[in-house]
Amino acid sequence: MCSAIPAVRESVTAAFPTAEEAQLVDALRADRKAWFDGLSVAETADGTLAGHALFTRCHVDGAPAPALAPVAVLPAFQRPGRWRGRHPPRRGRHVLRSAAPTRS
Template sequence: MLIRRELPADVPAVRAVTAAAFAKPDTPVPVEVDVLDGLRDCDGWLPELSFVATRDGEVVGHVVCTRGHVEASPVLALGPLSVHPGHQRRGVGLALVHAALGAGDALGEPLVVLLGSPDYYGRYGFRTSTDFGITPPDPTWGKYFQVRPLTAYDPALRGAFRYAEPFDLA
C-alpha cells in the first residue's frame, strides 16, 4: 500500500471510493460525496492535505483535512475518511489518518477536529472536543465531535468550531 497526495487524475476514483464507503440502499449518492465535491471548490480546500491510499495502482482509500476555525483561529477538520468496502479492516484507514495527522503537524497546524466514532478515533489520540473547551456546531454531537491536538497546540485556543461551508450540506 502506498499513501500519497491526491492528484487531479485521482478525483473520479476518490469519488467512487467515497460513494462505495458511505453507500446506503436508499441513497444513490451519499452526502459525503457531495460534501467532498463542494470542498474541492471552496476556500477551505487544502490540496496538500488530501491523501489517497493505493494498492497495485488502484485508489482504495482517501482522507482530507480542510480548513476550519475555532473562533477566528485556523485549525484542521478531518473528513471524510473513505476506504473501499473491499479494503476495510486492513490498515488503510489507519495509514491515512496517520498521514493526515503527520502532515498537519509538519505544517504547524494546532489541532484537528472531526465528527466520528470515539471508539475508532480514540486510538489516534482524539478526545471529546469539550475536554479542550471547543464547542461543536451542533451540541447534540456530544462525544462524537472530537479534537486531536498537534505539536503547535495552545490550550488558550478555545471557543466555537466552524467547518468550511460545504459541510453545511451534511
C-alpha cells in the first residue's frame, strides 16, 4: 500500500471539503498502535482511485476494537450507480473477519 499513499491522500482530500481527513489518515498511518496492516482499503473505477476506507484499532471499555473512519469516495463517484467497483468498507470488514486482528 505504500506506493498508493499519495493517491490515497489525494482522493481523501478531494472527497472532503478540507484536508483534515487526509491529515487524520496520515496520523493514523504513523500510529503503530492504531494501524492494521492491510486495512487501508483503496478501490479503483475507470482506472482511477475512486474510494478509500480505513480501519484502525481503537478501544471500547478497555478492549481493542476496529474503527472505520474515514471513508472517502471521489465526488465523481458519489452518485448512485456510478461506482461499479467493490465497496471498500465491505472488503475491509471481510479482511477483519479473516484476520481477527482485535483478538491478538
